[in-house]
Amino acid sequence: MVPPSLLHEFSHAETRACVQCLDGNPENRHHSNQFGVHLRTPGQRECAMGRFLLAFAAIVVTTSIASAQSPSPNGVKTLNPAGAIKTTGTWDVGTRAGDFVFVAGMRGIDPKTNTLVQGDEARIRQAFLNMKLIAESEGASLRDCVRIVVYVTDMFRFRPLVNKVQEELWGKPPYPPRTIIEVHRLNQDDITEVEGTFYAPMKK
Amino acid sequence: MVPPSLLHEFSHAETRACVQCLDGNPENRHHSNQFGVHLRTPGQRECAMGRFLLAFAAIVVTTSIASAQSPSPNGVKTLNPAGAIKTTGTWDVGTRAGDFVFVAGMRGIDPKTNTLVQGDEARIRQAFLNMKLIAESEGASLRDCVRIVVYVTDMFRFRPLVNKVQEELWGKPPYPPRTIIEVHRLNQDDITEVEGTFYAPMKK
Amino acid sequence: MVPPSLLHEFSHAETRACVQCLDGNPENRHHSNQFGVHLRTPGQRECAMGRFLLAFAAIVVTTSIASAQSPSPNGVKTLNPAGAIKTTGTWDVGTRAGDFVFVAGMRGIDPKTNTLVQGDEARIRQAFLNMKLIAESEGASLRDCVRIVVYVTDMFRFRPLVNKVQEELWGKPPYPPRTIIEVHRLNQDDITEVEGTFYAPMKK
Numbered sequence: 001m002v003p004p005s006l007l008h009e010f011s012h013a014e015t016r017a018c019v020q021c022l023d024g025n026p027e028n029r030h031h032s033n034q035f036g037v038h039l040r041t042p043g044q045r046e047c048a049m050g051r052f053l054l055a056f057a058a059i060v061v062t063t064s065i066a067s068a069q070s071p072s073p074n075g076v077k078t079l080n081p082a083g084a085i086k087t088t089g090t091w092d093v094g095t096r097a098g099d100f101v102f103v104a105g106m107r108g109i110d111p112k113t114n115t116l117v118q119g120d121e122a123r124i125r126q127a128f129l130n131m132k133l134i135a136e137s138e139g140a141s142l143r144d145c146v147r148i149v150v151y152v153t154d155m156f157r158f159r160p161l162v163n164k165v166q167e168e169l170w171g172k173p174p175y176p177p178r179t180i181i182e183v184h185r186l187n188q189d190d191i192t193e194v195e196g197t198f199y200a201p202m203k204k
Numbered sequence: 205m206v207p208p209s210l211l212h213e214f215s216h217a218e219t220r221a222c223v224q225c226l227d228g229n230p231e232n233r234h235h236s237n238q239f240g241v242h243l244r245t246p247g248q249r250e251c252a253m254g255r256f257l258l259a260f261a262a263i264v265v266t267t268s269i270a271s272a273q274s275p276s277p278n279g280v281k282t283l284n285p286a287g288a289i290k291t292t293g294t295w296d297v298g299t300r301a302g303d304f305v306f307v308a309g310m311r312g313i314d315p316k317t318n319t320l321v322q323g324d325e326a327r328i329r330q331a332f333l334n335m336k337l338i339a340e341s342e343g344a345s346l347r348d349c350v351r352i353v354v355y356v357t358d359m360f361r362f363r364p365l366v367n368k369v370q371e372e373l374w375g376k377p378p379y380p381p382r383t384i385i386e387v388h389r390l391n392q393d394d395i396t397e398v399e400g401t402f403y404a405p406m407k408k
Numbered sequence: 409m410v411p412p413s414l415l416h417e418f419s420h421a422e423t424r425a426c427v428q429c430l431d432g433n434p435e436n437r438h439h440s441n442q443f444g445v446h447l448r449t450p451g452q453r454e455c456a457m458g459r460f461l462l463a464f465a466a467i468v469v470t471t472s473i474a475s476a477q478s479p480s481p482n483g484v485k486t487l488n489p490a491g492a493i494k495t496t497g498t499w500d501v502g503t504r505a506g507d508f509v510f511v512a513g514m515r516g517i518d519p520k521t522n523t524l525v526q527g528d529e530a531r532i533r534q535a536f537l538n539m540k541l542i543a544e545s546e547g548a549s550l551r552d553c554v555r556i557v558v559y560v561t562d563m564f565r566f567r568p569l570v571n572k573v574q575e576e577l578w579g580k581p582p583y584p585p586r587t588i589i590e591v592h593r594l595n596q597d598d599i600t601e602v603e604g605t606f607y608a609p610m611k612k
Contacts, residue, residue, distance in 0.1 A: 069582045072551040076607050078582035090574035091586035095554045097607035098507050099302050102555040105587030143276040146299045147306040149399070151589050155389050166294035174273045174282035178295035179309030179399045181355050182389035185563050185590035195557070195587045199280050199301035303506050347480040350503045351510040353603070359593050370498035378486035382499035383513030383603045385559050386593035403484050403505035 081137035085111045085130055094134045099201040101138045105151070105193040106130040107186065116190065124158065124192045125165045131196050132169070140198035142169060145176040148196045155182040158192050283307075285341035289315045289334055298338045305342045305402040309355070310334040311394045320394065328362065328396045329369045335400050336373070344402035346373060349380040352400040359386040362396050489545035493519045493538055502542045509546045509606040513559070514538040515598045524598065532566065532600045533573045539604050540577070548606035550577060553584040556604045563590040566600050 069078040079094035079101075087093060087104075094103045108116055108123030109130065117123040132142055152158040159180060166175060176196070186193050273282040273296075283298035283305075291297060291308075298307045312320055312327030313334065321327040336346055356362040363384060370379060380400070390397050479485050487502035487509075495501060495512075502511045516524055516531030517538065525531040540550055560566040567588060574583060584604070594601050 072607075073549055074547070074552040074607050074609060076552050076554055080582075087583075090571045090578065090583045092582045092584065094585050097552075097554045098609065100554070102585050102605070104555070104585030105557075105589075139278070141277055144278040144280050144301075146280055146301045146304070147308070147399075147401075149309075149587075151587075155391060159391065163294045170294065174284075174296045175291075175294045176296065177298050177306050177308030179353075179355075179397065180391060181309075181387045181397065183589045184388050184592050187563060187567065187588060193587065193589065195555075197306070197555075199276075199278050201278060201302065343482070345481055348482040348484050348505075350484055350505045350508070351512070351603075351605075353513075359595060363595065367498045374498065378488075378500045379495075379498045380500065381502050381510050381512030383557075383559075383601065384595060385513075385591045385601065388592050401510070403480075403482050405482060405506065 079134055079137060081134060083111055084134055084137070085109045086114055094138075096138050096200070099199060100146075101135055101140050101198040101200050103131050103134045103196045103198070105195040106134075107188070107190045107193050116188065120158065120191060121161050121165065123190075124161050125169070127192055127194050128165055128169055131194055135196065135198045135200075138198070138200050140200040142176075143174075144199050146197050146199050147177050148179075148194055150178060150180040151183045151186060151193045151195075152180065153183065153186060153189075153191050155180070162192065283338055283341060285338060287315055288338055288341070289313045290318055298342075300342050300404070303403060303405040304350075305339055305344050305404050307335050307338045307400050307402070309397040309399040310338075311390065311392070311397050320392065324362065324395060325365050325369065327394075328365050329373070331396055331398050332369055332373055335398055339400065339402045339404075342402070342404050344404040346380075347378075348403050350401050350403050351381050352383075352398055354382060354384040355387045355390060355397045355399075356384065357387060357390060357393075357395050359384075366396065487542055487545060489542060491519055492542055492545070493517045494522055502546075504546050504608070507607060507609040508554075509543055509548050509608050511539050511542045511604045511606070513601040513603040514542075515594065515596070515601050524596065528566065528599060529569050529573065531598075532569050533577070535600055535602050536573055536577055539602055543604065543606045543608075546606070546608050548608040550584075551582075552607050554605050554607050555585050556587075556602055558586060558588040559591045559594060559601045559603075560588065561591065561594060561597075561599050563588075570600065 069080065071077050075097070077096040078092050079096065080092065084093050085106075091104055093106075094101060096102075106127045107130075108126035110117050110126060111130065111133075117126040135141070135145070150162055152162065162180065273284065275281050279301070281300040282296050283300065284296065288297050289310075295308055297310075298305060300306075310331045311334075312330035314321050314330060315334065315337075321330045339345070339349070354366055356366065366384065483505070485504040486500050487504065488500060492501050493514075499512055501514075502509060504510075514535045515538075516534035518525050518534060519538065519541075525534040543549070543553070558570055560570065570588065
């Protein structure tokens with residue numbers, strides 16, 4: 001059985017091999033299976049390591065996806081909970097440091113397929129659900145969110161949808177302090193991204 | 205007397221009822237009185253709940269505006285200090301979690317009228333004053349600010365004004381670490397927004 | 409010998425005197441020596457205080473650049489480590505508050521010359537190195553980073569370079585949670601800015 005640390009190394013090695021398909025070129029749309037292995041899509045040049053990695057992935061199928069990282073020198077824990085999206089590139093989905101949980105900017109990627117959810121409202125809901133899952137893996141609910149920043153690519157179109165989705169997911173006030181801004185572009189020409197910080201004290 | 209929790213619910217229920225006037229359409233300019241009740245302005249369709257709510261607001265006039273929220277499961281306290289702007293939409297103005305105070309992105313809204321202050325410099329000053337009031341409600345001064353992000357819609361025009369306002373409000377160095385960026389659009393086509401985090405330890 | 413606190417006051421006084429050359433007008437390019445004194449460049453109107461300050465700077469040459477600030481009322485420590493870039497304007501490069509270190513948005517400014525590094529990749533690397541130096545001055549390595557936000561002015565061109573630089577500087581996973589967005593403009597029409605938060609507990 002492949003130890004978790006090796007699996008994680010593998011996951012990132014694969015990412016480097018495919019870096020050309022990760023950087024915003026809409027012609028190079030890609031998707032990944034649950035092991036983060038890039039699959040060739042029509043019109044995309046085949047990933048050189050694809051076949052090998054698919055085979056390798058089958059071997060590690062019984063290994064936990066939520067691989068453990070050893071903490072940083074100062075005790076920062078990198079998060080990689082089961083069910084979260086797989087990162088492609090030089091980032092991980094979250095950290096815990098002391099009593100706070102920091103979640104990377106989340107977009108509406110379906111963790112089951114690692115592709116963007118179709119439909120504006122559904123995609124925005126998925127972005128918030130992706131954030132929620134990571135926070136909950138460290139014991140923080142949406143109510144324990146201390147701040148969010150929401151980036152949209154069209155304030156008029158997407159801010160009302162963000163409001164609607166938050167109202168649905170939080171259910172009732174209070175809501176976290178929010179900063180919402182319209183930016184020029186998000187990765188993959190996406191429409192909304194949300195970054196959140198949460199509070200989950202080690203000793204309650 | 206209406207209990208504070210009911211007042212808060214009411215405030216948010218009203219927000220939902222008027223959500224169409226909150227989402228960036230410059231044709232739908234609105235303003236609110238001190239109870240967060242939307243008043244009809246020329247050219248704006250009348251808010252369906254407006255008359256009822258105005259009447260209701262009169263009843264709760266003696267109730268503290270700064271309604272208390274019970275803390276989150278993990279102990280996050282939602283802030284709603286007297287004198288702060290009233291939120292319209294799915295956000296609150298700030299949180300305290302442990303020793304930190306997080307303030308939502310503040311713009312130059314006059315808390316007395318809930319409308320934007322006229323004049324670029326005056327409006328930017330108001331944004332910082334709004335942030336300051338919320339931080340001070342938890343015992344943090346501007347000198348206890350640990351970071352700010354300033355969003356402007358024109359770097360050339362507004363960065364000098366931000367510098368001027370900060371110099372005036374802080375009085376002298378040191379200043380907090382700052383990130384300033386020009387974005388495509390802010391809510392209500394505003395010109396500057398500032399998000400700040402503060403430090404206010406429970407035990408000094 | 410000039411006490412450090414006076415040097416710091418001086419440094420900021422000078423900044424105010426020259427505020428017109430700091431606010432984004434590409435016609436007014438300036439540079440500073442290691443004491444933060446603005447030097448006249450061809451085509452720039454002479455700074456009124458320039459000559460006096462240059463002379464004054466010679467006097468304080470033996471004084472530590474990394475001047476100490478007394479902490480804020482709540483204990484926020486303003487950072488000004490040796491080797492860091494010199495700030496021009498109403499900001500400092502970082503703070504420590506409790507167990508966290510907050511670094512201002514860093515761009516690819518060479519601290520030796522206080523001018524922008526030439527070359528896209530080299531400039532982006534410098535931005536991360538500037539952040540790293542400040543974090544390390546408080547005992548936090550890149551592995552102790554809990555979140556970063558990366559602002560780029562072209563997602564297609566600069567995100568791959570950010571990935572490359574992070575891979576080089578971190579060496580291997582894990583990486584911190586990241587939010588990357590394309591914004592309209594950065595100060596000095598720069599290409600990339602990174603804001604990071606770090607964890608460095610007082611008691612390990």
